[in-house]
Amino acid sequence: MNHDAYDDNYIRSILSSVKSIAMIGASPVNVRPSYFAFKYLAQRGYDMIPVNPGHVGKSLLGKPFVASLADIGRPVDMIDIFRNSSHIMPVVDDALTLSPPPKVIWMQLGARDDAAAEKAEAAGLKVVMNRCPKIEYGRLSSEISWMGVNSRTLSSKRAPIPTQGMRLSLNRMSVGGGATAASDRAAKNKSEPT
């Protein structure tokens, strides 16, 4: 699996198939990126579970916080990790003890742990690193185009009108693999020691 650049169809198949997402590091602070992503994905109809031991007893947009993956108490399709790269491996270890295990490990924009990815993939999970599911969903549905963002997709079909709780169509023609060639090169240079 090439984790430097993802094929759109790989991301599309994940976002189209998962129904429940546990977000590690979800924040109740409404200017944090995790809050943005949690709210957006909940509005797009995903069953969101906030995981953050610091906020147990509280709720995020009506969903009660749990302390750990083990406390969810029901199967979950995807784990979205909003933690620094150095905190990824223990989460993957925890995820692999779940029964049934999740289908997807997703590491947020800026987070990457190749060893953890390899371990999850060896157990049959799909892995996405250094991407935001909100941005990817918005991009593949072209909703993000309202912000002038290059969705790298085309469509001659009538666009659906997004409403609360609705899954937008992700079935567009892809122009590339998410990021542009130049931004991919820049991201790669950044991850290499200078």
Added chain:
Amino acid sequence: MTDRLPGFSTLAVHAGAQPDPTTGARVTPIYQTTSFVFNDADHAASLFGLQAFGNIYTRIGNPTTAVLEERIAALEGGTAALAVASGHAAQVVVLQQLLMPGDEFIAARKLYGGSINQFTHAFKSFGWNVAWADPDDIGSFERAVTPRTKAIFIESIANPAGSITDIEPIAEVARKAGVPLIVDNTLATPYLIRPIDHGADIVVHSLTKFLGGHGNSLGGIIVDGGTFDWSKDNKYPMLSEPRPEYHGIRIQETFGNFAFAIACRVLGLRDLGPALSPFNAFMILTGIETLPLRMQKHCENAKAVAEFLAGHSAVASVNYAGLASDKYNKLARKYAPKGAGAVFTFSLRGGYDAGVNLVSNLKLFSHLANVGDTRSLVIHPASTTHSQLDDAAKVRSGAAPDVVRLSIGIEDKEDLIADLEQALSA
């Protein structure tokens, strides 16, 4: 299965556009409205807090304009774009994200005369100081770097003489200095040159010129290459630091590789206000659909006219990078293999007076201060676009008193040559 990658002409027609969700209209509608209703109070708060994608007010974004933005981002190979009211507005908005009072930026000396004025005078009152460098001398950029340098600004094909800038070594100077390279790609358009592929971090355009292409609508745009790491030090607080106007959001952390375009929108355009009219966005979008065809014709005609002038006894010299004998021909072959553009200058043996006579004797060429129109245009830079420069600066920027600038249109080239011939012998 991976979809095949569409080519430039397909993107020029389709990128960003999709049949309208409510009516099914195939052409992008003109959303001529100032504002957009919210679904409910929470939706409104989400939009204002940058938590949701959507429309609030046309000063910040508009669905017609958004199609234009995505289309140009796609054509330039950038991550996102922001359209504004003019090319000049694009430059203000870009530099507002990068410079604080007392900071500096380095600009190539060969620029559109209006940019030279803006950088020298208007920006001075903001405390943004320009240091000039010579695009033909890479060392002059290196020597101009100081600890307060925040950006480097060049034109890909430079006004007025159509000279080609060696983008890659200048991008390397910017990389070493840890500052973004901004390229004004107006005269080339992404059809001829894609600066991000050569190391640019930000591309700006006057959409008024070849992109819109028909001389009917002003506009400007900023393209984010998605290549610059704004958070590696605290040099760019607009992007890396918590923003008080958004309750402490950090723009790069939240928006990743299109953070610069978002900063330009929510910190620049929102607060400075140079929004593009949706009607102009529509006109420019329509123009872009034929950009590849028009640029081919512009370049073909320009080369024919330049060759004609080079062989004319009244002409002292022709500066067109598409001519094999031109100083910039090697760079043109590297950066613009499909054509060297359609704006160039020539000088007349008869000097200033011959230039004035030529302009008044032409019957098909229009004497006006624009370039990149379907119509062929002529101007005498020394008395118009570059008139505010002193004589030495005129010569340095390629606008000496005997120089005439042409912008070649898409008419029949035989008619353009005949018009020049009669005017030169009149």
